[in-house]
Amino acid sequence: MVLATLVPLQAVAFGLVALGAPLVVLTRDPLRQALVNGVYGVSLVLLFVVLEAPDPALSMLVVSGVGYPLVILAAIARVRGHERTKDGDER
Amino acid sequence: MMVLGPGLLGLGSLFAWAMAGLPAFGDYHGPYGFVLNRVVVPLRHTTNVVMGTTFDVRGVDTMGEEFILYAAVVGVTLLLRDETRSKQAERRTRRLPNDTARLVGIAMVGGGLLVGLWLMAFGYITPGGGFQGGVLAAGAILLLYVVGSHRDYRPFRDVHALDPLESLGSGGYVIVGLAALASGTAFLTNLFGLGTTGTLLSGGSIAILNWASAIAVTCAMVLLFAEFLETYVVPLEPEDSGS
Numbered sequence: 001m002v003l004a005t006l007v008p009l010q011a012v013a014f015g016l017v018a019l020g021a022p023l024v025v026l027t028r029d030p031l032r033q034a035l036v037n038g039v040y041g042v043s044l045v046l047l048f049v050v051l052e053a054p055d056p057a058l059s060m061l062v063v064s065g066v067g068y069p070l071v072i073l074a075a076i077a078r079v080r081g082h083e084r085t086k087d088g089d090e091r
Numbered sequence: 092m093m094v095l096g097p098g099l100l101g102l103g104s105l106f107a108w109a110m111a112g113l114p115a116f117g118d119y120h121g122p123y124g125f126v127l128n129r130v131v132v133p134l135r136h137t138t139n140v141v142m143g144t145t146f147d148v149r150g151v152d153t154m155g156e157e158f159i160l161y162a163a164v165v166g167v168t169l170l171l172r173d174e175t176r177s178k179q180a181e182r183r184t185r186r187l188p189n190d191t192a193r194l195v196g197i198a199m200v201g202g203g204l205l206v207g208l209w210l211m212a213f214g215y216i217t218p219g220g221g222f223q224g225g226v227l228a229a230g231a232i233l234l235l236y237v238v239g240s241h242r243d244y245r246p247f248r249d250v251h252a253l254d255p256l257e258s259l260g261s262g263g264y265v266i267v268g269l270a271a272l273a274s275g276t277a278f279l280t281n282l283f284g285l286g287t288t289g290t291l292l293s294g295g296s297i298a299i300l301n302w303a304s305a306i307a308v309t310c311a312m313v314l315l316f317a318e319f320l321e322t323y324v325v326p327l328e329p330e331d332s333g334s
Contacts, residue, residue: 006116054218055141058210062223066230067312074319 013047020044034072038064136285136293142215146297146304150279154264157304161261164311171318172250187238196238203231211305215294221301225308233316248317253310260307267299 006014020040027033041064048057114120131143145153187193207228214220236244247253268279276282279296286293294301 055139055220055223058219058223059226062226062230066233067226070233070316071319074322 010047010050013043013050016043017047030072030076034069034076037072038069041065041068132288135281135295135297136288137215137297138289138293139215139218139220141218142220142297142301143294145220146215146300147279147281147294150268150300153300153304154268154279157261157264157307160308160311161257164257164314167315167318168250171322173321193238196234200231200234200238203234204228207231207309211302212291214301214305215297216289216291221303221305222308225305226312228309229312229316232313236316236320244320247313248320250314250317253314253317257307257310257314260303260305260310263303263306264300267296267303271296 017040020036020043024033024037024040027036041060044064045057045061048054048060127140127144127148131140131148132138135143135147137143137147187196207224207226207230210219210224210227211221212224214224232247235247267282271280271282272278274282281295281297283295283299285295291298
């Protein structure tokens with residue numbers, strides 16, 4: 001069995017993922033965090049492609065690009081909507 | 092600090108110990124991957140080995156996964172669906188004010204649907220499949236809500252049409268399995284002719300199982316979006332119409 005070694009492209013993809021994950025955690029604004037998380041998802045897609053796994057890459061692409069942001073954005077919209085209504089009542 | 096320091100030290104050393112014991116990068120010991128890589132194309136005529144594995148060699152696993160999704164959608168529906176409230180959501184007719192954004196959005200709806208259908212149809216020939224295509228198609232449909240209005244999106248919020256379709260997808264998978272049982276072989280045995288390798292007429296039952304799961308996943312996602320939209324958008328209605 002030939003043992004695969006980490007080629008430079010794979011190292012770059014791993015590096016991007018390692019860089020992206022803390023960025024998502026360190027972003028404080030939820031709306032911005034949703035966007036950063038999307039970019040992080042794309043870096044994971046890149047990693048899957050580089051590791052020759054196109055099927056998980058496609059799944060990751062649609063889940064991180066479509067499904068997950070919707071749930072977060074919808075939740076943010078609702079929370080902000082409540083805050084706005086509250087502000088309006090106070091005024 | 093007194094607890095955190097030693098705790099981090101302990102966790103760090105255990106983590107380093109675990110990392111040192113991991114197999115080297117790319118070191119694969121499981122025999123099944125190598126067996127499947129050799130066996131699936133000659134035996135099942137599907138050029139995408141992943142699909143040959145998930146819908147045939149491990150077909151029962153995929154059926155379980157499909158029911159996990161089904162159960163998740165049923166859970167969300169039970170939690171969020173409120174029949175009395177669904178009529179109120181019709182009020183919003185405001186559209187995106189920017190024409191360019193709407194035009195690009197509409198192009199993306201068409202493009203997304205097309206790519207989604209392509210992923211579904213060619214799932215067992217090239218990378219893709221029912222799940223990926225289904226989520227993408229559902230996402231394209233959701234984009235219609237973003238660029239259009241509630242009125243444009245209404246057909247896709249009709250849960251009474253979506254519920255049976257979702258069940259048809261999930262149930263269709265089981266029916267294909269039971270058809271094999273009825274014809275005297277084991278559950279989910281590949282029944283139909285295997286066809287020519289590399290064409291849409293290959294893989295036998297895999298093609299039908301793939302379409303069943305594509306329908307199930309698309310409807311599941313559209314149902315989820317519909318339930319979420321109703322829950323999140325409706326409370327904002329009075330404010331939107333007032334401004």
